[in-house]
Amino acid sequence: MSAELKSAAAADVPGRLRAASGLISGRLVFTTSFGIEDQLIAHHIFTQRLPIDVVTLDTGRLFPSTYTLWQETEERYGVRIRAFYPDAQAVAGMVADQGINGFYYSKDARLSCCEVRKVEPLKRALAGAAGWITGLRADQSGNRSAVRFADWDAGRGLLKVAPLFDHRRDDVASECTKLDVPINALHAEGYLSIGCAPCTRALQPGEPERAGRWWWETDEARECGLHVRADGKLVRNVAA
Template sequence: MNEIEELNLLFDKKPAEDILRYFLSKYGKKIALASSLSIEDQVLTDMILKIDVNVKIFTLDTGRLPYETYKLIDETNNFYDSKIDVLFPNSNLVEGMIKEKGMNLFYNSIEDRKLCCYNRKVEPLKRALKDLDAWICGLRKEQSITRESINVVEPDKNNNILKINPIINWTESEVWDYIRKNNVPYNNLYHKNYKSIGCAPCTREIKEGEDSRSGRWWWENPETKECGLHIKQ
């Protein structure tokens, strides 16, 4: 059994706070939460800042986020007296992409959509992770078929570090229970039938009974619906 398998055996059934305490203590300044401001990442923000207010939390501003998400960044910082780092894409990459493919290239093809996600999300993420040993994410298995086989601890081979998913086994109702019990700030779009919130042109509200990721890149098949940040390796 390798080290990651041993860690998963140890942490699979452990409370998220215990998982966080272990890895925050183990990696110190070399671990960070990558927050998309989702309800899941807001739960982790709340837990982390209650453990240690100095843990690094960052978010990727793609330049195409909904107004409500920008508002939530400020609300979260005011609520916790925190300073979430907001990272931007490389302007040369985005300017070149738009010049060649247009403002809304993501509707052209899966390749163009993935190019936009790469330039606006994956490349800035790589920069953010390059000095870290581990990053924390709010993924949950039940969010989509692309996430069903993800474990608490995953190797991130692209970035050569560990990815920690403390609430991977949580249900959506467990997330909401935590949010309400702890008065955690969250995105107002959840009140408008949005279930998974990304960039404004690539996210829409869903209908009753649809799975939570169906409002993301709704013109694509479920198997392709990842932006490149969370590909199982």
């Protein structure tokens, strides 16, 4: 990892994105779920016209408001956001085996659903990429507390960049308001972290930010598999 990329962690978010796009040789991919962090990152990518592929994973179970925001974002910035979808046969086989909402009944079933609807499409989205930009923040959960600006993702063989790694949620929300960035209407209803509709609920007073994701599970370090190793732990490798 270059010294220039390491030093870019001291820049502001637009500067971090410019550094990543200029210093990482090869295709650079930003995966957006249209959460508030991703919307701020997308704003800077689109307004700076950076050579970064912006893609999304359409699981087929997203909230209607997420699809509305997807349309609004494309119209606001004059872009098209490429979608990667789960394999239809894999979805059909999974539903035939565990039922349409079988993920409620066991963690293995839930992880299987995440694998089919998110993890496998991500592999296709990142195929051939040299760098992956994400909306991870260190204060999102205890499991993400060690997130830094740039990590080498050994499992995928690419650099993983988190330009908002040191931002608080309030910082992100303030920037979105200042820049008039479109955000999901569900954020105002207590949905701070938004994923698939069946697996996301609004937070109760005092709950941590990601408590509404897979809320029926007791494991506090709940993840879908996009950012974890085979042992379920967050990918934390050589960091900038």
